[in-house]
Amino acid sequence: QVHLQESGPRLVKPSxxxxxxxxxxxxxxxxxxYYWSWIRHHPGKGPxxxxxxxxxxxxxxxxxxKSRLSISIDTSKDQFSLKLQSVTAADTAVYxxxxxxxxxxxxxxxxxxxxxxxxxVSS
Amino acid sequence: SYxxxxxxxxxxxxxxxxxxxxxxxxxxxxxxxxxxxxAGQAPVLVIYQxxxxxxxxxxRFSGSNSGDxxxxxxxxxxxxxxxxxxxxxxxxxxxxxxxxxxKLTVL
Numbered sequence: 001q002v003h004l005q006e007s008g009p010r011l012v013k014p015s016x017x018x019x020x021x022x023x024x025x026x027x028x029x030x031x032x033x034y035y036w037s038w039i040r041h042h043p044g045k046g047p048x049x050x051x052x053x054x055x056x057x058x059x060x061x062x063x064x065x066k067s068r069l070s071i072s073i074d075t076s077k078d079q080f081s082l083k084l085q086s087v088t089a090a091d092t093a094v095y096x097x098x099x100x101x102x103x104x105x106x107x108x109x110x111x112x113x114x115x116x117x118x119x120x121v122s123s
Numbered sequence: 124s125y126x127x128x129x130x131x132x133x134x135x136x137x138x139x140x141x142x143x144x145x146x147x148x149x150x151x152x153x154x155x156x157x158x159x160x161x162a163g164q165a166p167v168l169v170i171y172q173x174x175x176x177x178x179x180x181x182x183r184f185s186g187s188n189s190g191d192x193x194x195x196x197x198x199x200x201x202x203x204x205x206x207x208x209x210x211x212x213x214x215x216x217x218x219x220x221x222x223x224x225x226k227l228t229v230l
Contacts, residue, residue, distance in 0.1 A: 037219075046127075046209055047158075047166070049219035060218060063124075096165060100219075108154045108213025109171035116165050 002027040004097045004114035012091075012121050018084040022097030022114060029078040030055045035100045036080045037110065038071065040093040048093075052100055053080055087121045094118050127210055127222035134228045141197040143225045145210030148191060153212040155193040157186055160224075161206045169208075170195060197227075205229045 008020035022036070029036060037052035051061035053071045061069050065084065073080040084091060099112040127147045135141040145155065155173050158166035168177050170186035173193065183198045193212075197204055210222040 046129075046221040046223040047211075049221065052219075062218070101171075105172055105175065107172070108211075108219065109156045109168055110158070110166075110211070111168050111171070111177060113165040113167075 002099060002112050004099065004112055006095060006097050006114045006117040008117065008119075010117060010119055012087055012119060013123050014088055014121055015086055018082070018087050018091060018119055018121070020082045020095055020097070020117065020119070022080050022082075024078040024080075024099075029073065029080065030075050033101060033103050033106070035060075035102045036073065037098040037100045038082045039096045039098050039110070039113075040091075041096065041116070042093045047096075050082065050084075050095075054102065089121050092119065092121045125212070125217040125220050127212060127220055129208075129210060129222040129225045131223070132226045132228065134230055135197075135200045136230055137202060138199055141200045141204070141227055141229075143195045143197075143208050143210075143227065145193040145195070145212075145222050146191055147193075147212060147220075150191050150193055150212060151189045153188075153214040153217070155186065155188045156211045156213070157184075157193075157195045158209045158211065159204075159206045160209065166209065200227075200229055202229050 003025045035052035038050040041047045053059045068085045070083040094116045096116045097114040098110045100110045157170040160166040173188040
Protein backbone atom coordinates (compact mmCIF):
# COMPACT_ATOMS: atom_id res chain seq x y z
CA GLN A 1 0.00 0.00 0.00
CA VAL A 2 1.46 3.34 -1.08
CA HIS A 3 2.09 5.85 1.70
CA LEU A 4 3.03 9.53 1.36
CA GLN A 5 4.74 11.63 4.02
CA GLU A 6 5.39 15.36 3.91
CA SER A 7 8.45 16.90 5.59
CA GLY A 8 9.92 20.37 5.88
CA PRO A 9 9.86 23.55 7.97
CA ARG A 10 6.51 24.42 9.49
CA LEU A 11 7.35 28.08 10.03
CA VAL A 12 8.56 30.30 7.21
CA LYS A 13 9.26 34.02 7.33
CA PRO A 14 7.51 36.37 4.90
CA SER A 15 9.35 36.86 1.60
CA UNK A 16 11.30 33.63 2.07
CA UNK A 17 10.89 30.29 0.28
CA UNK A 18 8.57 27.52 1.48
CA UNK A 19 10.15 24.11 0.85
CA UNK A 20 8.47 20.74 1.37
CA UNK A 21 9.43 17.21 0.40
CA UNK A 22 7.16 14.22 0.00
CA UNK A 23 8.54 10.71 0.49
CA UNK A 24 6.75 7.85 -1.24
CA UNK A 25 6.86 4.42 0.40
CA UNK A 26 5.21 1.11 -0.34
CA UNK A 27 5.55 1.68 -4.07
CA UNK A 28 7.71 3.36 -6.67
CA UNK A 29 7.42 7.00 -7.66
CA UNK A 30 8.34 5.80 -11.17
CA UNK A 31 5.14 3.79 -11.55
CA UNK A 32 3.25 4.54 -14.74
CA UNK A 33 -0.22 6.01 -14.49
CA TYR A 34 0.29 8.69 -11.87
CA TYR A 35 1.08 12.33 -11.33
CA TRP A 36 2.59 13.42 -8.03
CA SER A 37 0.78 16.47 -6.76
CA TRP A 38 0.69 19.17 -4.13
CA ILE A 39 -2.56 20.47 -2.69
CA ARG A 40 -3.05 23.09 0.02
CA HIS A 41 -6.04 23.78 2.18
CA HIS A 42 -6.90 27.06 3.84
CA PRO A 43 -9.34 26.65 6.78
CA GLY A 44 -12.93 27.21 5.77
CA LYS A 45 -12.23 27.01 2.03
CA GLY A 46 -12.00 24.29 -0.57
CA PRO A 47 -8.66 22.67 -1.26
CA UNK A 48 -6.43 24.43 -3.77
CA UNK A 49 -4.45 22.52 -6.36
CA UNK A 50 -0.84 23.74 -6.51
CA UNK A 51 0.65 21.60 -9.26
CA UNK A 52 1.87 18.17 -10.27
CA UNK A 53 4.85 16.38 -11.75
CA UNK A 54 5.26 13.15 -13.69
CA UNK A 55 8.15 10.84 -12.86
CA UNK A 56 9.67 11.66 -16.27
CA UNK A 57 9.83 15.30 -15.13
CA UNK A 58 6.91 16.98 -16.89
CA UNK A 59 5.15 19.56 -14.70
CA UNK A 60 1.83 21.40 -14.68
CA UNK A 61 1.29 24.33 -12.31
CA UNK A 62 -1.68 26.33 -11.08
CA UNK A 63 -1.51 29.53 -13.12
CA UNK A 64 -2.10 31.66 -10.04
CA UNK A 65 1.07 30.32 -8.38
CA LYS A 66 3.20 29.58 -11.43
CA SER A 67 5.49 32.59 -11.14
CA ARG A 68 6.60 31.58 -7.63
CA LEU A 69 6.44 27.79 -7.91
CA SER A 70 8.80 24.94 -8.64
CA ILE A 71 8.07 21.21 -8.30
CA SER A 72 10.86 18.69 -8.76
CA ILE A 73 11.30 14.93 -8.47
CA ASP A 74 14.10 12.58 -7.37
CA THR A 75 13.26 9.09 -8.56
CA SER A 76 16.36 7.60 -6.87
CA LYS A 77 14.95 8.61 -3.49
CA ASP A 78 11.23 8.20 -4.32
CA GLN A 79 10.72 11.83 -3.37
CA PHE A 80 9.20 14.91 -4.92
CA SER A 81 9.48 18.46 -3.68
CA LEU A 82 7.73 21.81 -3.64
CA LYS A 83 9.35 25.23 -3.53
CA LEU A 84 7.18 28.34 -3.27
CA GLN A 85 9.05 31.64 -3.33
CA SER A 86 8.25 35.04 -1.82
CA VAL A 87 5.66 33.73 0.59
CA THR A 88 3.13 35.88 2.46
CA ALA A 89 0.61 35.19 5.20
CA ALA A 90 -1.81 34.11 2.46
CA ASP A 91 0.38 31.05 1.89
CA THR A 92 -0.31 29.79 5.42
CA ALA A 93 -2.22 26.52 4.97
CA VAL A 94 -2.18 22.77 5.39
CA TYR A 95 -0.07 21.33 2.58
CA UNK A 96 -0.70 17.80 1.28
CA UNK A 97 1.25 15.67 -1.13
CA UNK A 98 -1.05 13.50 -3.20
CA UNK A 99 -0.96 10.78 -5.84
CA UNK A 100 -3.21 11.57 -8.80
CA UNK A 101 -4.15 9.30 -11.67
CA UNK A 102 -2.80 10.26 -15.08
CA UNK A 103 -4.77 7.77 -17.10
CA UNK A 104 -7.80 5.50 -17.15
CA UNK A 105 -9.50 4.69 -14.84
CA UNK A 106 -8.18 7.11 -12.23
CA UNK A 107 -7.61 10.04 -14.57
CA UNK A 108 -7.68 13.20 -12.47
CA UNK A 109 -8.54 11.37 -9.23
CA UNK A 110 -6.45 11.78 -6.09
CA UNK A 111 -6.41 8.36 -4.50
CA UNK A 112 -3.56 8.57 -1.97
CA UNK A 113 -2.96 11.55 0.31
CA UNK A 114 -0.24 12.35 2.82
CA UNK A 115 -1.35 13.26 6.32
CA UNK A 116 -0.74 16.94 5.63
CA UNK A 117 1.55 19.45 7.27
CA UNK A 118 0.60 22.89 8.52
CA UNK A 119 2.90 25.62 7.27
CA UNK A 120 2.67 29.04 8.86
CA VAL A 121 4.13 32.17 7.30
CA SER A 122 5.03 34.59 10.04
CA SER A 123 7.93 36.68 11.22
CA SER B 124 -11.04 30.75 -14.18
CA TYR B 125 -13.26 27.71 -13.81
CA UNK B 126 -15.33 27.49 -10.61
CA UNK B 127 -17.29 24.77 -8.84
CA UNK B 128 -20.14 25.72 -6.50
CA UNK B 129 -21.38 23.58 -3.62
CA UNK B 130 -23.98 24.33 -0.94
CA UNK B 131 -22.19 25.20 2.32
CA UNK B 132 -24.24 22.76 4.35
CA UNK B 133 -26.65 19.86 4.02
CA UNK B 134 -28.57 18.19 6.83
CA UNK B 135 -30.06 14.71 6.77
CA UNK B 136 -31.77 12.36 9.21
CA UNK B 137 -30.15 8.99 9.90
CA UNK B 138 -31.24 6.38 7.36
CA UNK B 139 -32.32 8.95 4.79
CA UNK B 140 -30.57 9.87 1.54
CA UNK B 141 -28.23 12.85 1.55
CA UNK B 142 -27.73 14.68 -1.74
CA UNK B 143 -24.84 17.09 -2.30
CA UNK B 144 -24.60 19.04 -5.54
CA UNK B 145 -21.64 20.55 -7.38
CA UNK B 146 -22.27 23.04 -10.18
CA UNK B 147 -20.00 24.29 -12.91
CA UNK B 148 -20.25 25.34 -16.55
CA UNK B 149 -20.56 22.26 -18.75
CA UNK B 150 -19.39 20.14 -15.84
CA UNK B 151 -20.84 17.09 -17.53
CA UNK B 152 -17.97 17.15 -20.01
CA UNK B 153 -15.38 16.80 -17.23
CA UNK B 154 -14.40 13.98 -14.88
CA UNK B 155 -15.70 14.62 -11.35
CA UNK B 156 -14.43 13.15 -8.10
CA UNK B 157 -15.74 13.47 -4.56
CA UNK B 158 -13.76 13.47 -1.33
CA UNK B 159 -14.80 12.99 2.28
CA UNK B 160 -12.83 14.82 4.95
CA UNK B 161 -13.32 14.32 8.66
CA ALA B 162 -11.92 16.69 11.27
CA GLY B 163 -8.14 16.49 11.57
CA GLN B 164 -7.79 13.97 8.74
CA ALA B 165 -6.73 14.07 5.13
CA PRO B 166 -9.43 13.85 2.45
CA VAL B 167 -10.48 10.39 1.26
CA LEU B 168 -11.57 9.67 -2.31
CA VAL B 169 -15.13 8.29 -2.31
CA ILE B 170 -16.15 8.72 -5.99
CA TYR B 171 -14.02 9.00 -9.14
CA GLN B 172 -14.78 9.25 -12.85
CA UNK B 173 -18.24 10.61 -11.94
CA UNK B 174 -19.74 7.33 -10.75
CA UNK B 175 -17.06 4.85 -9.64
CA UNK B 176 -16.32 3.85 -6.04
CA UNK B 177 -12.78 3.00 -4.91
CA UNK B 178 -12.24 -0.27 -3.14
CA UNK B 179 -13.43 -0.07 0.46
CA UNK B 180 -15.99 2.68 -0.07
CA UNK B 181 -19.50 1.53 0.92
CA UNK B 182 -22.12 0.98 -1.80
CA ARG B 183 -24.32 3.65 -0.21
CA PHE B 184 -22.07 6.26 -1.86
CA SER B 185 -23.00 7.01 -5.48
CA GLY B 186 -22.31 9.75 -7.99
CA SER B 187 -23.71 11.21 -11.18
CA ASN B 188 -22.72 14.00 -13.55
CA SER B 189 -24.74 15.61 -16.32
CA GLY B 190 -25.16 19.05 -17.79
CA ASP B 191 -23.87 21.62 -15.33
CA UNK B 192 -24.33 19.57 -12.16
CA UNK B 193 -22.63 16.63 -10.48
CA UNK B 194 -24.29 14.96 -7.52
CA UNK B 195 -23.06 12.84 -4.64
CA UNK B 196 -25.75 10.74 -3.00
CA UNK B 197 -25.38 8.88 0.28
CA UNK B 198 -28.23 6.44 0.86
CA UNK B 199 -29.05 5.14 4.33
CA UNK B 200 -26.90 7.91 5.82
CA UNK B 201 -25.15 7.02 9.06
CA UNK B 202 -23.61 9.13 11.80
CA UNK B 203 -20.14 8.12 10.57
CA UNK B 204 -20.88 9.88 7.26
CA UNK B 205 -20.90 13.27 8.98
CA UNK B 206 -17.99 15.14 7.37
CA UNK B 207 -17.02 17.79 4.85
CA UNK B 208 -17.42 16.74 1.22
CA UNK B 209 -15.55 18.31 -1.71
CA UNK B 210 -16.13 17.88 -5.41
CA UNK B 211 -13.22 18.13 -7.80
CA UNK B 212 -13.15 18.34 -11.57
CA UNK B 213 -10.38 17.58 -14.01
CA UNK B 214 -9.90 18.07 -17.69
CA UNK B 215 -6.96 18.80 -19.91
CA UNK B 216 -7.77 22.51 -20.24
CA UNK B 217 -8.65 23.52 -16.68
CA UNK B 218 -6.53 20.89 -14.88
CA UNK B 219 -7.68 20.48 -11.27
CA UNK B 220 -10.43 22.54 -9.61
CA UNK B 221 -12.10 21.93 -6.24
CA UNK B 222 -15.45 23.06 -4.94
CA UNK B 223 -15.75 25.06 -1.75
CA UNK B 224 -17.05 22.11 0.24
CA UNK B 225 -20.29 21.00 1.89
CA LYS B 226 -20.62 20.22 5.58
CA LEU B 227 -22.90 17.21 5.98
CA THR B 228 -24.72 17.04 9.29
CA VAL B 229 -26.55 13.88 10.32
CA LEU B 230 -29.25 15.00 12.74
